[in-house]
Amino acid sequence: MPLANWIYTLPLRLRTIFRRRRAELELDDELRFHLEQQTAQLVARGLDPSAARRQARLMLGGLEQSKEQCRDVRPGNFAADLAQDLAFAARILRWSPAFAITAILTIALGIGAATAIFSVTNAVLLRPLPYRGASRLVLAADLLSNAYYYDLRDGARAAFDDMAAVMVFRAVVPREDGSAERISKGFVTVNFLPMLGGHTVLGRDFSAADGQPHGQPPPPFPLPQGSVAILSHDYFVRRYGADPAVLGRIMPGPAGAPGPRIIGVLQPGFKLYLPESGLGPQPSPDVWIPNNRGYDAPNREGLMLRVTGALRPGVSLAAAQSQAGTRVRLESWHTALTAEVRPALLALTGAVIFLLLIACANVASLMLVRVSVRERELAVRAALGARAGRLTRQLLAEALLLCAAGTLLGLAFAWAGIREALALAPANLPRLETTSIDWRVLLFAALAGLAEATLIGMLPAWRAARPDIMQMLRSAGRPAGLGAAAFLRSGVVIAEVALAFVLLVGSGLMFRSFLALLHTDPGFDPHGLLTFLAIGDAQGFQQPARRMAFLRDLEDRLRAIPGVESVGAALGLPLSPGGPAYGIRWSTARLPADPSRIADLPTVLPGYFETLRARMLEGRAFSEADNAAGRNLAVIDQSLAAKAFPGQSAMGKRICIYIPDPTWLEVVGVVEHQRLHALADPGLDQIYMMDGFWGIGISRHWALRTAGDPARYAATVRAVIAKFAPGRLAVTEMQTMDEAVRRAQTTTRFQLLLIGIFAAIGALLAGVGLYGVLSSAVRQRTAEIGVRVALGAAPANIFRLIVGQGLALSAAGMAIGFAAAAVLTRAMRGMLVGITATDPATFAAITVFFVAVAAVACWAPASHAARLDPTVALREE
Amino acid sequence: MSKPSDLVQGTLDLLILKILALGPQHGWAISQRLQQVSANVLQVSDGSLYPALHKLEFAGWITAEWRTSDLGRRAKFYSLTRLGRKQLDKQAADWARLAHAISHVVSLQED
Numbered sequence: 001m002p003l004a005n006w007i008y009t010l011p012l013r014l015r016t017i018f019r020r021r022r023a024e025l026e027l028d029d030e031l032r033f034h035l036e037q038q039t040a041q042l043v044a045r046g047l048d049p050s051a052a053r054r055q056a057r058l059m060l061g062g063l064e065q066s067k068e069q070c071r072d073v074r075p076g077n078f079a080a081d082l083a084q085d086l087a088f089a090a091r092i093l094r095w096s097p098a099f100a101i102t103a104i105l106t107i108a109l110g111i112g113a114a115t116a117i118f119s120v121t122n123a124v125l126l127r128p129l130p131y132r133g134a135s136r137l138v139l140a141a142d143l144l145s146n147a148y149y150y151d152l153r154d155g156a157r158a159a160f161d162d163m164a165a166v167m168v169f170r171a172v173v174p175r176e177d178g179s180a181e182r183i184s185k186g187f188v189t190v191n192f193l194p195m196l197g198g199h200t201v202l203g204r205d206f207s208a209a210d211g212q213p214h215g216q217p218p219p220p221f222p223l224p225q226g227s228v229a230i231l232s233h234d235y236f237v238r239r240y241g242a243d244p245a246v247l248g249r250i251m252p253g254p255a256g257a258p259g260p261r262i263i264g265v266l267q268p269g270f271k272l273y274l275p276e277s278g279l280g281p282q283p284s285p286d287v288w289i290p291n292n293r294g295y296d297a298p299n300r301e302g303l304m305l306r307v308t309g310a311l312r313p314g315v316s317l318a319a320a321q322s323q324a325g326t327r328v329r330l331e332s333w334h335t336a337l338t339a340e341v342r343p344a345l346l347a348l349t350g351a352v353i354f355l356l357l358i359a360c361a362n363v364a365s366l367m368l369v370r371v372s373v374r375e376r377e378l379a380v381r382a383a384l385g386a387r388a389g390r391l392t393r394q395l396l397a398e399a400l401l402l403c404a405a406g407t408l409l410g411l412a413f414a415w416a417g418i419r420e421a422l423a424l425a426p427a428n429l430p431r432l433e434t435t436s437i438d439w440r441v442l443l444f445a446a447l448a449g450l451a452e453a454t455l456i457g458m459l460p461a462w463r464a465a466r467p468d469i470m471q472m473l474r475s476a477g478r479p480a481g482l483g484a485a486a487f488l489r490s491g492v493v494i495a496e497v498a499l500a501f502v503l504l505v506g507s508g509l510m511f512r513s514f515l516a517l518l519h520t521d522p523g524f525d526p527h528g529l530l531t532f533l534a535i536g537d538a539q540g541f542q543q544p545a546r547r548m549a550f551l552r553d554l555e556d557r558l559r560a561i562p563g564v565e566s567v568g569a570a571l572g573l574p575l576s577p578g579g580p581a582y583g584i585r586w587s588t589a590r591l592p593a594d595p596s597r598i599a600d601l602p603t604v605l606p607g608y609f610e611t612l613r614a615r616m617l618e619g620r621a622f623s624e625a626d627n628a629a630g631r632n633l634a635v636i637d638q639s640l641a642a643k644a645f646p647g648q649s650a651m652g653k654r655i656c657i658y659i660p661d662p663t664w665l666e667v668v669g670v671v672e673h674q675r676l677h678a679l680a681d682p683g684l685d686q687i688y689m690m691d692g693f694w695g696i697g698i699s700r701h702w703a704l705r706t707a708g709d710p711a712r713y714a715a716t717v718r719a720v721i722a723k724f725a726p727g728r729l730a731v732t733e734m735q736t737m738d739e740a741v742r743r744a745q746t747t748t749r750f751q752l753l754l755i756g757i758f759a760a761i762g763a764l765l766a767g768v769g770l771y772g773v774l775s776s777a778v779r780q781r782t783a784e785i786g787v788r789v790a791l792g793a794a795p796a797n798i799f800r801l802i803v804g805q806g807l808a809l810s811a812a813g814m815a816i817g818f819a820a821a822a823v824l825t826r827a828m829r830g831m832l833v834g835i836t837a838t839d840p841a842t843f844a845a846i847t848v849f850f851v852a853v854a855a856v857a858c859w860a861p862a863s864h865a866a867r868l869d870p871t872v873a874l875r876e877e
Numbered sequence: 878m879s880k881p882s883d884l885v886q887g888t889l890d891l892l893i894l895k896i897l898a899l900g901p902q903h904g905w906a907i908s909q910r911l912q913q914v915s916a917n918v919l920q921v922s923d924g925s926l927y928p929a930l931h932k933l934e935f936a937g938w939i940t941a942e943w944r945t946s947d948l949g950r951r952a953k954f955y956s957l958t959r960l961g962r963k964q965l966d967k968q969a970a971d972w973a974r975l976a977h978a979i980s981h982v983v984s985l986q987e988d
Contacts, residue, residue, distance in 0.1 A: 005937035005960055012935065026943075030904060030953045031927065037905040038923075061924025069924070073932040 016074055027067055035060060085397035092398060099370065100402065103363045107406025107452060109761060110359030112413025115437075115445045117352040117754070119418055120425075121345050122444075123435040125338050129273065132197030136161075136311040137333040138320065139275070143303040144328065146296040149189070152307060152324060159320040161312050164192035165291065165305040168274065168282050170699075172536050173259075174252050174727030182535055182730035183235070186272060186285030193230070193266070193288065195310055200230060203247045203264030206290050213294035228290065229260040233268040235286035251287070260289055273430050274306060275336045308333060337430050343830040344747075345429075348754055350827060351506055354499045355758045356448060361496040362765045364456045367399065368489045369776050371460040392461040399457030407449030411437070414445070421754075426747040463488055486777060490809055493766075493773045497813025498820060500759070500766035501850055505821040507759035508842040509832055510752040513680075516834030517748050522574055522741065523637075523674035525613035529737035530710035531573055531703045534721060536729040538697030544629065550698055550725075551605065551691070557724050558704060561716055565705045568611030569691070570604040573701040574674045575740040576733060599640060599685040600676055601657065603694045609635070609671055611705050617641075619651050619669030626668070627692035634665035637673040640685035655687060665689070679744040680833040698729075703737070710736045751831055763850070766813075767857040774806050774861035785865055786873025795866035802865045806858035807851075814850055818843065889929050891972060894957065894965040897939055901956035903946060904930060930955060938964045 016023050035056045042052035060066050093100040128134040144152065144165070153163040167187040172180045186192075190211035199205060210228050229251055231240070240246045246262055253259030271284040293299075307328070311320055321330050371378070378391060418435055425432055534554075541547040551569065559567045609621040617638055626633050634655060641650040650667045657663055665687070677683045706713050714734050721729050735743075778785070785798055825837040835842070896902065896910050907930070908923050933939045938961030946952040957965070 008958070008960065009935055009937040026953065029951075033903070033950065033952050034905045034908070034923065034927075036950075059923050061922065066924055066927055069928040070931045073928050073935065075935055 013075060027070055031060065031063055031066055035063070081393070082397070085393055086401060088394065089398040089401045093401060096370070099366060103366055103402045104406045104409060106359045106362050106765065107403055107449075108409035108413055110356040111407050111410030111445060111448055111452070112417060113758060113761070114352045114356045114448055115410060115414035115441060116417040116421060117348050118444045119414065119437055119441045120421070120429070120432065120435050121349050122438070122440050123431055124429050125342060125345055126440065127431070127434070129334055129337070130269075130271070131333075132195070133161075133310050134334065135332075136313070137196075138309050138311060138317060138330045139333045139336050140307040140309075140324075141329040141331055141336070144305050144307050145300050145303050146291065146293050146305065147300040148303075148327070149305055149307050150295050152328060153309075155325065156309070156320065156323040159312060159315045159323040160309040162191055162195050163307060163309040164189045164195045165307045166192055166272070166274070167291075167305050168272065168285055170283075170535060171287075172728070172730045180536070180727050180730040181239075182732050183286040184283040186288045187291055188288055189291045192308075193270075195308075198266055198270045200264035201233070201267045202236075202244060203230070203262070205264060206230065206288075210290040211292050213292050213296075227260055227292065228263045230264040230266055230288040231262060232266050232270065232284065232286050232288070236265045239286075260287075273337055275430075276340070276428070341429050343827065344751060347506075347828045347831060348751065350824070351503055351755050351758050354503050355762050356452070358496050358499045358503075358762045358765050360452045360455050361492050361499070362769045363402065363452075364459045365489055365492045365496070365769050365772055367395070367456055367460040368463065368492065369772060371395070371463055372486075372776070372780075395461040396453070396457035399453045399460075403449045403453035403456065406452075407445055410449075411442075411445055414441075424746075424750055424753065426750050427743075428747060459488060459492070486773075486780065489773050489776070493769050493809050494813040494816065496766045496769045497810050497850070497854075498817035500762035501814050501817025501846065502821045502824055503755070503759040503762040504846045504850065505817075505825055505843060506828060507752070507755040508846045509825060509828060509835065509837065509839060510748070510755050512835050512839060512842055513831065513833040514745070514748050514752045517679055517745050520675070520679050520833070521672075522679060523614055523672045524574060526737035526741045528706055528708075528710055529612070529703050530706055530713050530717070530734075531576060531701060531737055531740065532714075532717065532734040533576070533699070533701050533732050534729045535699035535732070536697070536725065538699075541698050544692060544695070547695060547698055548627065548692060551700065554721070554724055555605065555607075557720050558702065558717065561704075561713065561720060563707045563713065565707060566607060566611040567705075568605065568608035568703045569700040570602050570608050570703075571695070571700060572600075572602050572676065573703055573737075573740075574612070574676055575679070575737075575744045576701055599657075599687050600683065601687050601689060601694065602676070603689050603691050605691045605700075608688075608703075611703050612674070613705075614674055615672045617670045617672060618649065619667070621669055621671075622688075622690055627690050629692060631690070632663065632665045632693060633668050633690060635669040635671050635688040636667055637671055637686040637688075639673050639682070640687065641667075641670045643685065657687065675744075679741065680748060701733075748831070748833060763853055767853045770806055770810060770854060770857040771861065773809065774802060774858055775864075777805060778802060778861045778865045781865075782868065782873045785868050786870045789868065789870040790874065798868070799862045799866040802862035803855070803858045806862070807854060810850065810854035810857075814847060818847070888972075889925065890933060891965070891968045893926075893929060893933060894938065894961055894968065897955055897957045898962070898965055901944075901954045903952040903954050905952070907955070933961070936964075937961075 035053070038056035038059060039049070039052045042055055043049055047055065057063060129137065131137060140152070146165075149163070149165045153160070156163070165188065169185055169187065171183055171185045173183055174180050188206075190206040190208060193199065194205065206228070231246070236242060236246065247264070249262050251259035251262060266288065272282070273284070274282040276282065291305075309320070309330070311317070317330060317332060324330055381391065415437060418437070422432065422435060541550060555567050555569060558564060604622065606622045606624050606627060609616060616635075618641070619635070622633070622635065625631075636644075636650060636655065640655075644650070644655065645653055650670050653667045654664050655667060657665060671686075671688065673682065673686065675681070675683060676686070704710065704713060704717070717734070718731050721731055785801075788798065788801075789795075821843070822838055829837050892911060892914075893907060896907055896914075902910065904927060908926050911926070930939070934941055934955070938958060939955045940958050941953050941955050943951050944954045946954075
């Protein structure tokens, strides 16, 4: 029926379905009217009334019969038909519980894995940031100063509703008991929180006056304290027990000085999600203080602020960029936040969709077997007049029922699995903690289930809708050899093998990466090292001499702990970034200055290389005497030495760093390269400098080389530090270096675990699928095999025949999978360590492995076929 | 009674549409009209009339509303829709072509 007619008669249809009683009454009324008129006419012709009534009914063909005929022309009631189909499907499935349970479990595995991964993707990549106008928020990729911020804001007013700036830094707050607590402070322009939609639930928001500078502009270090503070709700509860009397209280400041006055508490759940900026994950601030430095022209080059802007509606990022000029690069906040993890999450999502497809193919294959077994039943029904559409709908109803059960069970799997996965997940996934099963995840699961039902139902339905009735009935129910159904099933299995092969290659690549990571030389000896970060306020330590005396004192106390062999300190340790990790340009006497060259500049105390057991390749390590002011010495790593002074000794050569003024350093040693930021990534070249030359404040990472298990010394270290500087130093990030190394492997281990699980399930399902196809092929070819044996074929020939069929199928699937993997694994490039995405060894190993899987899957059906008794087999004819 | 073989297949639809093209009618009037116009040539039974009417209604070619008849009783009046008018034109043209072809075949001279 044309669509127009369908829409036109929709009200009528709906009325017939939902107001059935009314429709019945109208039908009755209409026919009775006819009978009355007919009777009246007959009476007028002279019949007596009762005879006339009888005659009228006869002429109509009976009142009830007539009604029934009218009901018959009503269009089918879709909902009623569906309910009928589903009820029938449920009955059919109850008769074959083994099939139903296998199918439901397979679907649940696929849907569960896909839903779990999607819920993470949803939380991390898809869900908008929890800020007002989140999609219009942009970040400046580079750090700026107050002066640059004001210039940028005033220069690009046409493109932005507003612009604000934030800087997150760590601060130390003394506790009553003499220890110190490290908190995170957000140093924000007063419009920052309102721009993001953050507001106080207690006290007041920042006012414009809070952002006004008073008195002398403060120096860049130490950071300004601000006059007022707003607490995060979390900190308000954690530190102050949610006591509203905290308003108006003065926070403790550095070195006993009074800190800012508490004026408000932010709404619960407001968190700052900033992209990593080389200093590790940025904690959400516990305390917010207003930026009251004003324009601050003298510190124009003190680049510490992250600037964010809310684009005016309708203004594109590109338009805003052209307004902002070339000094800063703008990027969408959400994009910047997720840039690092997006490729890995998308690759995992791809992998899990493959798993879903494999599960789907497996169930479709099972359904095809059932259809081929039921072919006679279906043929009989078709011969008796069941329309093809009706049979199709019947099979679709079965698929729908299986998938509904599978999806519900899969959701339960996902719900349980998400908890497990979150415990293992690496820390670099922003907003991972917000992972939950929300409406988007439910919608995803529902759509996945529906898509799966369609795929699972359509193939067999398409097959069943075209039964060769004559052929079927003539062959007395014996399925017709390698007919169309077998052909379809072969296709399904080939697809399954291809998908599983791609997954296996992916997991193989991850496994090789993990092995590479385990064997990565970090450039030092991580065993037997205890590391921690002791941070304290720089107030009172501006003069290098005081700072050095303090640190030297602490070093002596730590070394005096029995069992501690040596002590090293630095701003930033391998795998624990925390020092001034922003890049600095370098040049050599021989090369012109190249602004794209940047290096890490760790500052170390003497004894650092010895404690870490980093090998000196040339020259010497730093000595105590090198720490004197004016001695601009450097130890460089081997990669920089190879680049800057190829084929010659680096000793006595000079290197220029821009901090920001050009400063020349003399190279006194070359050390093995250390992995500062990640095990997987060699990172930048390194120039090590002396603490006396380039040190700041008294916060340092410490490394203790100990006798025996380093973890045992943690409590002693805390006690020593608390006694040495009560309330001044907060000790955090206490961990052995072995733990740090393990943590650095988390991301790869997590990805390997997930892809490995998907691949294992995928390979298992593909193997089972192959087994199923071969088993039914043997069943279908029983008679043929009987003839072959009767004519003299040896069991070995029969065995080879069946194995050959299985291997041909898997070879086809593997060839497709091989080609697909060569293309698709490129998406994994960012996740791999030390190998390329088309690593030949991995591809070869997986091919061998898969041949083994195929051989195992072929074994049972082939040996069954080889053992067939020809007399029994021939009787099947 | 209601054997459709009495009538060339599908012709009843055409007749109903044609009658309704002259104006809205209730079922009884249509039945009277059918007997009248087809005289004694076509045997249209009342039993097949109502299912046919309902079928056309569901097809969207005719529509029905309850109105008071001349005799003061409420009755279901059918009328032709825009879609029904098109359908009538099409079926009438088809019928004319078929009738012409058959009468041509029938009037062939035998040897």
